[in-house]
Amino acid sequence: MKMSKEEFWRWPEYRHTVEGIDPTKGKVISGGVDIGSVSSKTVIMVDGEVFAQSVMRTGSSSPDSAERTMNWALENTGLTLKDVNYVVGTGYGRVNIPFAQKAITEIACHGRGANFMWGPTVRTVLDMGGQDCKAIRVDEKGKVQNFLMNDKCAAGTGRGMEVFADLLSVPIQEVGDRSLAVKEEPQSVSSTCVVFAKSEAVGLLRSGWSKDEVLAAYCQAMAHRVVDLLNRVGVEKEFVITGGIAKNIGIVKRVEKELGIQALKPDQWRGDPRFDPMLAGAAGAALFAKVLYERSQG
Amino acid sequence: MLIANYGYKDGSGEYFIALDTAKCDGCGKCAEVCPASVLEVIPNDFDIDDGNIMSVQEQHRHKLKYSCAPCKKTSGDDEPPCVSACPTQAISHFLSTAKGQML
Amino acid sequence: MITIGIDFGAKNVKVVILNDDKIVARGSALTGFDLKIATKAASEMALKAAELKIEDIVHITETGIGQGSVDFAADSVSEVGANAKAGVKLLATARTIIDVGAEEARAVKCDETGSMEDFVVNERCAAGAGAFVEAMSRALEVELGQMGPMSLKATDAVPMNAQCTVFAESEVVSLIHNQTPKANIARAIHDAIAERVVSMVRRLGITEAVLLIGGLAYDVGFVDSMKRGLGVEVHVPEFPEYVSAYGAALVAQERVKK
Numbered sequence: 001m002k003m004s005k006e007e008f009w010r011w012p013e014y015r016h017t018v019e020g021i022d023p024t025k026g027k028v029i030s031g032g033v034d035i036g037s038v039s040s041k042t043v044i045m046v047d048g049e050v051f052a053q054s055v056m057r058t059g060s061s062s063p064d065s066a067e068r069t070m071n072w073a074l075e076n077t078g079l080t081l082k083d084v085n086y087v088v089g090t091g092y093g094r095v096n097i098p099f100a101q102k103a104i105t106e107i108a109c110h111g112r113g114a115n116f117m118w119g120p121t122v123r124t125v126l127d128m129g130g131q132d133c134k135a136i137r138v139d140e141k142g143k144v145q146n147f148l149m150n151d152k153c154a155a156g157t158g159r160g161m162e163v164f165a166d167l168l169s170v171p172i173q174e175v176g177d178r179s180l181a182v183k184e185e186p187q188s189v190s191s192t193c194v195v196f197a198k199s200e201a202v203g204l205l206r207s208g209w210s211k212d213e214v215l216a217a218y219c220q221a222m223a224h225r226v227v228d229l230l231n232r233v234g235v236e237k238e239f240v241i242t243g244g245i246a247k248n249i250g251i252v253k254r255v256e257k258e259l260g261i262q263a264l265k266p267d268q269w270r271g272d273p274r275f276d277p278m279l280a281g282a283a284g285a286a287l288f289a290k291v292l293y294e295r296s297q298g
Numbered sequence: 299m300l301i302a303n304y305g306y307k308d309g310s311g312e313y314f315i316a317l318d319t320a321k322c323d324g325c326g327k328c329a330e331v332c333p334a335s336v337l338e339v340i341p342n343d344f345d346i347d348d349g350n351i352m353s354v355q356e357q358h359r360h361k362l363k364y365s366c367a368p369c370k371k372t373s374g375d376d377e378p379p380c381v382s383a384c385p386t387q388a389i390s391h392f393l394s395t396a397k398g399q400m401l
Numbered sequence: 402m403i404t405i406g407i408d409f410g411a412k413n414v415k416v417v418i419l420n421d422d423k424i425v426a427r428g429s430a431l432t433g434f435d436l437k438i439a440t441k442a443a444s445e446m447a448l449k450a451a452e453l454k455i456e457d458i459v460h461i462t463e464t465g466i467g468q469g470s471v472d473f474a475a476d477s478v479s480e481v482g483a484n485a486k487a488g489v490k491l492l493a494t495a496r497t498i499i500d501v502g503a504e505e506a507r508a509v510k511c512d513e514t515g516s517m518e519d520f521v522v523n524e525r526c527a528a529g530a531g532a533f534v535e536a537m538s539r540a541l542e543v544e545l546g547q548m549g550p551m552s553l554k555a556t557d558a559v560p561m562n563a564q565c566t567v568f569a570e571s572e573v574v575s576l577i578h579n580q581t582p583k584a585n586i587a588r589a590i591h592d593a594i595a596e597r598v599v600s601m602v603r604r605l606g607i608t609e610a611v612l613l614i615g616g617l618a619y620d621v622g623f624v625d626s627m628k629r630g631l632g633v634e635v636h637v638p639e640f641p642e643y644v645s646a647y648g649a650a651l652v653a654q655e656r657v658k659k
Contacts, residue, residue, distance in 0.1 A: 308525070308526050308565075309524070309525030309526050310523060310524050310525045310526040310529065357562055360563075360564045360565070361564040361597075363600075364564070364596065364597050364600040364601070365600070367600040367601055367603060367604050368600060368603040368604065370604060371604055371605075371606065372519045372520075372521060372604050372605055373519060395522065395524075
């Protein structure tokens with residue numbers, strides 16, 4: 001993708017330390033590293049509570065990205081990698097994390113992570129990642145019951161949305177709000193394929209549609225696609241959305257409308273609005289790491 | 299009781315392989331008969347329990363339509379070899395084009 | 402008897418004027434956003450070249466994506482039907498006709514009379530059609546017409562994993578950053594789309610002779626990849642993108658005769 005001078009697709013990278021936790025007083029320091037095709041995330045936990053986290057764009061090398069995200073999460077915490085008792089790797093790049101003791105599928109980690117973030121009432125998780133979509137059914141412990149992975153096409157993924165943001169020169173964080181600013185919901189774009197949807201969008205703009213209307217049409221098509229997937233595994237309350245696109249209110253609201261079910265929001269369980277839905281996989285991995293470490297200690 | 303669905307739906311149709319992990323015992327017969335090496339047996343990392351199960355190889359997950367196409371001839375209702383080979387009927391294919399033409 | 406065949410393509414509208422056994426003229430215009438305007442332009446171009454007027458035309462048959470949206474033609478025929486008819490006329494031994502256009506790809510198996518026995522279609526996914534090569538040529542910063550000749554100069558096979566055009570673009574960018582020679586990338590691109598088309602054709606079974614038509618058949622790199630992928634000789638007629646329109650014009654003749 002040829003990036004315009006202003007990079008509309010770029011979302012903010014960051015690290016964060018949670019205040020009030022003293023890692024030296026903890027029994028188990030565990031790490032979860034989620035290397036996705038678009039973003040790399042780390043969550044460090046002290047006795048199962050989130051202590052530090054980082055989110056950044058994945059580079060061209062998975063091991064390299066893993067090291068960078070882990071080191072960034074550890075920055076200014078007083079901890080080094082040696083202090084982390086056990087690391088579980090997950091995500092697309094999970095087998096290439098040199099410092100992880102075990103790799104666990106992102107499906108299991110997202111299920112566990114959603115349970116951690118929202119509690120034992122969660123039954124259906126929709127993960128909209130950078131390059132794929134997953135629909136996951138879990139039990140009260142966050143254990144996976146059924147899942148569907150949609151792993152090929154940019155439609156309904158973060159990358160698809162990035163392409164559109166770039167096409168319309170709208171910063172990606174504004175896409176959701178602007179798509180909801182329309183007076184009347186327009187007809188959705190007819191092509192699922194991002195490449196064809198782009199041509200369609202150009203045609204719509206030419207015939208007088210506003211950018212907000214085009215965004216609405218695209219968000220509607222993406223929401224519909226995602227609901228289609230969800231219906232294949234069946235949706236049971238409570239329903240939550242993880243992954244980067246959970247922050248796109250335009251998609252979230254349309255998915256909720258089509259399903260007739262409200263999704264729990266990020267601040268509805270952990271109470272901390274900064275707890276990023278993008279971190280669900282890494283959080284689940286960190287929790288698995290804690291259990292595996294405790295098991296290894298006998 | 300975990301049903302794992304690998305594959306995708308795109309504008310041209312739906313292409314999924316569904317695996318009933320409760321029925322799969324990791325015997326690997328499906329992987330042996332697949333002419334395109336789509337399937338593999340891996341340690342069960344769906345949770346932190348043990349055992350082996352079947353999985354769709356990562357590089358094939360986004361091209362099941364193409365990888366599985368040669369086993370789904372337009373004429374004849376033959377089951378793909380992986381489905382026939384499985385002793386516990388743990389595998390099913392859901393492959394169909396957008397216009398409903400069964401793949 | 403003079404008939405016209407119109408093929409509404411995603412990228413171009415093609416028109417063929419047929420007088421009994423002879424193709425007297427061709428015309429094409431970019432489909433753009435208005436099919437009526439494009440059809441008018443393509444038809445006028447062909448009529449002018451043939452030195453004919455619309456009144457001289459006995460019957461018009463249409464095919465392609467825009468069927469029914471322009472009140473120009475008397476009736477329509479499916480793309481695969483048109484391809485089968487035209488295929489055996491162009492090559493009497495043709496039994497598998499593969500058509501790769503800008504946005505769709507299709508393959509038809511036929512008998513010696515041009516009657517369809519079976520067909521497969523690859524639609525609504527840019528990675529399975531010409532749009533893929535076009536998008537990759539932009540990522541590679543190579544003119545579309547140069548992609549074919551460049552790919553024939555490849556020294557090595559490079560794997561391409563992405564199956565989606567959007568992801569493949571990123572993969573091409575990575576390959577460029579890794580100093581992979583452009584010729585090798587170009588070949589990988591043609592091999593990737595050929596692999597997808599070939600896998601669909603395998604569902605029909607490959608019955609020789611194989612005819613390759615549609616706009617992408619102009620791309621020598623794609624033709625080469627198809628030959629290697631199919632493992633048989635691949636025949637490309639002159640003006641491959643007009644074959645569907647030619648088929649529609651032949652069908653128009655048949656219908657008048659009935």
